[in-house]
Structures are given as structure tokens and as C-alpha cells.
Amino acid sequence: MPELPEIETICRGLRSHLAGRRITRVEIFEPRLRHVIDPGLPGFLRGKTIIDVDRRAKYVVIRLENKNIWLFHLGMSGKLIHVSPNMPRQKHDHIVVTLDNLQELRYHDPRRFGLSLATSEPELDHLPQLRDLGLDPFDPSFNGQYLYSFTRGSRRRIRDLLLDQQIIAGIGNIYANEILSRVGVRPTVRSFRLTRETVARIAAMIPTVMNEAIRWCGTSFSDYRDADDKFGEFQNHLRVYDRAGERCRKCASTIKRIAMGNRSAFYCPSCQS
DNA sequence: CGGGCGGCCTGGAGGC
């Protein structure tokens, strides 16, 4: 569920709570996530101090002492929240970590599409999950020319191309639709039909929309909450996503929803061509 | 190989 802006928001929240804290206790209540959690994980974490928390695409990177790393992907319904131990444990709280200030970090994930594993600084870039990631939208070398090198000659629909993590890392279905709405391009357009200029406008819009969503602390469409279990607010600023049947904020036409593969796409039929 | 599709899970919404 969470895309780049949600993960960025979670990482910022976690960093403020976790940096400098030592892990004193680790409990795994349900190891069966996307992959079964390594039984050695609690032993790996126990006693280690958390140095920092940062984001890599849609992954949460918890940096520990001695270049050790605890990596998370939240799948579609994962939450990483910092709570007081008084908070009753919820159904689907799969991992509970106690810190040296007695506060807790909990991983909650009803659909169990998430990933949690132990790794290290030197191994991180070589993990199968991370090694093939494309550029982050905030990478200085991400620009129109880079994106055009992928759209040129590709028969894929532009919405699907924007979702390809090996091209741009961090965009999911909500933001792919929002980005295209802002530049007036229909999600169904075949990439090779887009001019270099249009692709440059799409590329420029990507970090713009990501920044805006980060300022609103992400989109709480359904499951997403930040590190303090609070809602984001960008759902109030969406132009097309999940607005089928509602009026376009610009021209008052009716927003359409279509099925594209397994996933919905949304657009304004008069603003986007 | 590029590109499309189904499967993995649970839960919430809506139809009957």
C-alpha cells in the first residue's frame, strides 16, 4: 500500500523516535509474511543500538550499530508504529520490539505481503529486492532524458511504465494516476507515442507530486498510517484517484475509472488526452 | 526479450 511519500513520512517519524535507542527485546508472533522471517532475526536485533532510519524506494532501512541493517517492505497493508507498551496488542501485530526506554516498535500487517530481514551495509545494494531498482525520483540524475530512454520505443502503457520499479523506484498506482492527471496524459497512452517534451513534463512532475504528498504526510486511502499511527492528508488533494463519478476539479467533467490489467486507472476524459 | 496476467493474503464494501 504505502508508496514513496508514505514510506518517507514513516521513516521521518521513526527516525525521531528510534535514533540512539537500544533494542532490548524482540517477539515474533507470526513469521509468515511474504517470506518466512528468519528465526535468527530476534538474536540479530537484541542488544543492538539503532543509529538511523532511512528510505530506499519503498523500503524502510533501519540502520543499526556496526553497519548492520534491519530492512522492511510494508507490502500493501504494513504499518510500522512506535507505541507505548500500554497500548493493547492488535490482531496482525506480527513483530513487537521493546526499546531501552520501554517504548515499543510494532510491525502490523493484515495481508502479510510485507518483508522483514536482517542484512548489512555492504550487502544492501546486492539484495535481489534492491539491486535492480531504478532511480529514486529525488536522485539528481533523474530527469526527462532518463525517462525518455525508457519510453522511447516501448509499447507499454505509460501508467504501467511509471509503476515499473526498475525504471523509477517509489511510484505506486495512486501517484502514477495523479502524476498523469497533472500533465494531461491518459494512463492508457502507449509510451512510444509520447514526445520527448511530454516525457520531460512527466519526469518533472514526478518529484513535484511526491514532495506535495510528503508535505501532507502521505495518502491514507485505507490502511496507511504514519509512525505514530496517524492519518495522512493527501487523500483530500487527489485529483483523479478513487474519484470515479466525481467532477474534475479543473473542468467539472466526470472522472472515469477503467480497468488496466489487474488495477484501476482514473482520469479526466477532457483534461487528459 | 517485452509485456500481460494470476497468485499471494485479509478485510471492508456493496448486492441480494
Added chain:
DNA sequence: TGCCTCCAGGCCGCCC
């Protein structure tokens, strides 16, 4: 009230 189907923000593997 329940039972059914559909849908969900991701990712991976299989197939043509």
C-alpha cells in the same frame, strides 16, 4: 443477519 463477489496503494513468477 448472513453469504457472496469484488476490490485494494505491491511484488513475483509464469506464460506467450
